[in-house]
Amino acid sequence: xxxxxxxxxxxxxxxxxxxxxxxxxxxxxxxxxxxxxxxxxxxxxxxxxxxxxxxxxxxxxxxxxxxxxxxx
Amino acid sequence: xxxxxxxxxxxxxxxxxxxxxxxxxxxxxxxxxxxxxxxxxxxxxxxxxxxxxxxxxxxxxxxxxxxxxxxxxxxxxxxxxxxxxxxxxxxxxxxxxxxxxxxxxxxxxxxxxxxxxxxxxxxxxxxxxxxxxxxxxxxxxxxxxxxxxxxxxxxxxxxxxxxxxxxxxxxxxxxxxxxxxxxxxxxxxxxxxxxxxxxxxxxxxxxxxxxxxxxxxxxxxxxxxxxxxxxxxxxxxxxxxxxxxxxxxxxxxxxxxxxxxxxxxxxxxxxxxxxxxxxxxxxxxxxxxxxxxxxxxxxxxxxxxxxxxxxxxxxxxxxxxxxxxxxxxxxxxxxxxxxxxxxxxxxxxxxxxxxxxxxxxxxxxxxxxxxxxxxxxxxxxxxxxxxxxxxxxxxxxxxxxxxxxxxxxxxxxxxxxxxxxxxxxxxxxxxxxxxxxxxxxxxxxxxxxxxxxxxxxxxxxxxxxxxxxxxxxxxxxxxxxxxxxxxxxxxxxxxxxxxxxxxxxxxxxxxxxxxxxxxxxxxxxxxxxxxxxxxxx
Numbered sequence: 001x002x003x004x005x006x007x008x009x010x011x012x013x014x015x016x017x018x019x020x021x022x023x024x025x026x027x028x029x030x031x032x033x034x035x036x037x038x039x040x041x042x043x044x045x046x047x048x049x050x051x052x053x054x055x056x057x058x059x060x061x062x063x064x065x066x067x068x069x070x071x072x
Numbered sequence: 073x074x075x076x077x078x079x080x081x082x083x084x085x086x087x088x089x090x091x092x093x094x095x096x097x098x099x100x101x102x103x104x105x106x107x108x109x110x111x112x113x114x115x116x117x118x119x120x121x122x123x124x125x126x127x128x129x130x131x132x133x134x135x136x137x138x139x140x141x142x143x144x145x146x147x148x149x150x151x152x153x154x155x156x157x158x159x160x161x162x163x164x165x166x167x168x169x170x171x172x173x174x175x176x177x178x179x180x181x182x183x184x185x186x187x188x189x190x191x192x193x194x195x196x197x198x199x200x201x202x203x204x205x206x207x208x209x210x211x212x213x214x215x216x217x218x219x220x221x222x223x224x225x226x227x228x229x230x231x232x233x234x235x236x237x238x239x240x241x242x243x244x245x246x247x248x249x250x251x252x253x254x255x256x257x258x259x260x261x262x263x264x265x266x267x268x269x270x271x272x273x274x275x276x277x278x279x280x281x282x283x284x285x286x287x288x289x290x291x292x293x294x295x296x297x298x299x300x301x302x303x304x305x306x307x308x309x310x311x312x313x314x315x316x317x318x319x320x321x322x323x324x325x326x327x328x329x330x331x332x333x334x335x336x337x338x339x340x341x342x343x344x345x346x347x348x349x350x351x352x353x354x355x356x357x358x359x360x361x362x363x364x365x366x367x368x369x370x371x372x373x374x375x376x377x378x379x380x381x382x383x384x385x386x387x388x389x390x391x392x393x394x395x396x397x398x399x400x401x402x403x404x405x406x407x408x409x410x411x412x413x414x415x416x417x418x419x420x421x422x423x424x425x426x427x428x429x430x431x432x433x434x435x436x437x438x439x440x441x442x443x444x445x446x447x448x449x450x451x452x453x454x455x456x457x458x459x460x461x462x463x464x465x466x467x468x469x470x471x472x473x474x475x476x477x478x479x480x481x482x483x484x485x486x487x488x489x490x491x492x493x494x495x496x497x498x499x500x501x502x503x504x505x506x507x508x509x510x511x512x513x514x515x516x517x518x519x520x521x522x523x524x525x526x527x528x529x530x531x532x533x534x535x536x537x538x539x540x541x542x543x544x545x546x547x548x549x550x551x552x553x554x555x556x557x558x559x560x561x562x563x564x565x566x567x568x569x570x571x572x573x574x575x576x577x578x579x580x581x582x583x584x585x586x587x588x589x590x591x592x593x594x595x596x597x598x599x600x601x602x603x604x605x606x607x608x609x
Contacts, residue, residue, distance in 0.1 A: 013284075016284040016288075017284075026287060026288050029287075029290075029291025033291065036298065046299065049295045052295050060356065064360070
């Protein structure tokens, strides 16, 4: 599927790093923020924010290791 | 001349159209916060640049593509007029509160003389104060005319953060991303906005990727700050202004308001993210983390932050400024000297990263009269140098300082070689010929010279216009404030405020404007205006 064809955000997604995980994080970001705004600070929302930030940082580290291994 | 004006007017119109879009999108904020009384002011503020923008871009739609001269004039005039039109929301909302039309139900706190909310908002009835705030926002400076930011309407809090967020990446970058125009014109404009780095061969693709990265980092930063303990509204605003290295806050005492170790340390990586060049971010997101130390600017950025923090910690610890009896950090109780050292390190790290990344968030309440002159000048040096070119920071930029340092060594070493020796100047992994090296060195030297020249001019004007001496400000306060304005930082030694003299405001407006565009485009614009007015032949 061509990313450009997705309504509203297609052009932006197509400009990214050609990576589905980052594109998903980009799309989920505002939804997570709105959800937290509505629900407030609860165990669930804290868990959600921790999950989001952990996936972001963890995926960069994983991708870096995978790239380094493939080059060696 | 007519052709030149047509090209400038057309592209200026496009920038105003983009600005109108930003203002009209921001109408969502008063709807969410139920600040109905600001809606008419915001809508009118959006319609005004929309009409002017559409008028200019349609009238001159067939104008030629911009050349280098046009590009610089468009960038300089565009940033000026975007700041002018961007000040209209401040003006109209302040006057709405002042006139208090019964039908709009303006909250009493904004209409009652003597309240903090009234006096803070009333400052923007003066168009110069609104223009100052807008220029400070778009240029990512963060010096403010608001006395109590926490009592401003949420819409204006958002507008201040939003313009810093957009301005951090660049108004032209935004315009190019939205109103894409393939061809050489976009590249010329892009380069005139103090940017030269390219992620992709196409400039339109490059700017869209920059926005992709910026949005992703913004969402991440918001959630990090929220997890550190900020309320969500605060996290949204501070993530935007921190990542854009702008430094506007929605609280009265900037980040010091929270007095939270967790928030301080959460903001440091966000400010550092904003001070790394976008192409490096792109490579990192593609899995190449080695660029954090391979890239000359990024590597030296970390070294610069580290060295500056150590020096500042030593100076403040020696001064004994942050004497602390005990502090709890992550469940561990620190006492006596250990507590003092931790607190000193905490404030020194935050303030140096805030200064060198040109963010301007403040946690140390006594940057002005309290800190020793040596400590203030260390922070001033950080503000003057800045961090990586191609990021959101201001200042001279690390790459230019490194070029000057390496170039000077290259020249000195050259004396020890025979005149016929073929030598290569290496910079950031590139081997430059003598001509290329001379060009890089010349560009760095010119920008640095102009930077110091206007720093001196600003300091001179400030010393003539603000009280100096035992009951007033010191020379280091003045240098600190001007470096902060011109470096688009926003830290204040206490000089900036709505009550400062008009000439000082005008000088700071000029400093912020030239600082954001790296001076030359503004000088080119001014020269063109003077020539066309036949001020000189």
